[in-house]
Amino acid sequence: MPQTEKKKQRHEAILLTLDELGFATKEHLRMIHNLGGHKNAYRILKEITEEGYIQFKRLQENIYYLTKEGRELIGSSKEIKWNQNVDHVLMRNDLYVLLGCPDNWKNEPQVKLQFKKGLTYKEISFRPDARFYQDGIHHFVEIDNTQSMAENKKKLKQYIEFRDYFIDEFRSEPKIIFFTKSELRQKRLLECRENLNIIVYLK
Known part of the structure; x- marks a missing residue:
């Protein structure tokens, strides 16, 4: 060539x-x-x-x-367009490179999960910062840049809520990946994980 x-x-x-x-x-x-x-x-x-x-x-x-x-x-x-979200995007790209650039990485996908709870069906809809599938496991990525710890806990609560239904649907436990800037945040996120399969990377 x-x-x-x-x-x-x-x-x-x-x-x-x-x-x-x-x-x-x-x-x-x-x-x-x-x-x-x-x-x-x-x-x-x-x-x-x-x-x-x-x-x-x-x-x-x-x-x-x-x-x-x-x-x-x-x-x-x-x-x-250049905006105030640039630092957040760059952090997400730092993690993308750190994880070896997964082939099917998708930024901010809409995720919907419908499951039966009692006699009714319930739907959870959310948008993680990224999602990818690797080694038979669904990975959900959350970038902890400027958001509050209260917002992080809200996200974790959502993942805890759908974990068992997700396992029933996909026959595998989802892995939640957080990327944060401080050791204190890393420690607090791990303390809130309950039964989640979670890993917290430190920038």
Whole structure:
């Protein structure tokens, strides 16, 4: 394959990843696409920026996202605008990379579970920060960035409520993954887990 075609395909693969992730750091893209050393990754992202397909804003580091031209090139209708949710998205992407970039990872999917309780049917509907299926187990991801501990407990209560019905339906126990910033939060989340299969990663 000609070098120019390989380069084009690599650039488009990076654009598709940004379409999925929303926002990403150089390190996210370097790890996901095996871009080699930091200088090489920076060179590649600089090329795509100069082509007009991605843009960045500087926080502690460059945060990349698609331009209108980048979305048009890959046929995406998903418009991403810079907003106050960027830190949350970047934390989720940190975890995505940490877990080895699961193939069927879905961001913010709508999850509905209907089950019988007594003589009536009950439905639980919720939207985790991400969901993926691996080794026969359904994983639900929650990012603990700026939300209150009360909100975390509410989410945990919901998972506790549907755990047994989920096992009946899917013949496997769901795994709940929290990603948090402090050891105190990590400890408190584990104290609230009751009978849940839960793991709490510390950023």
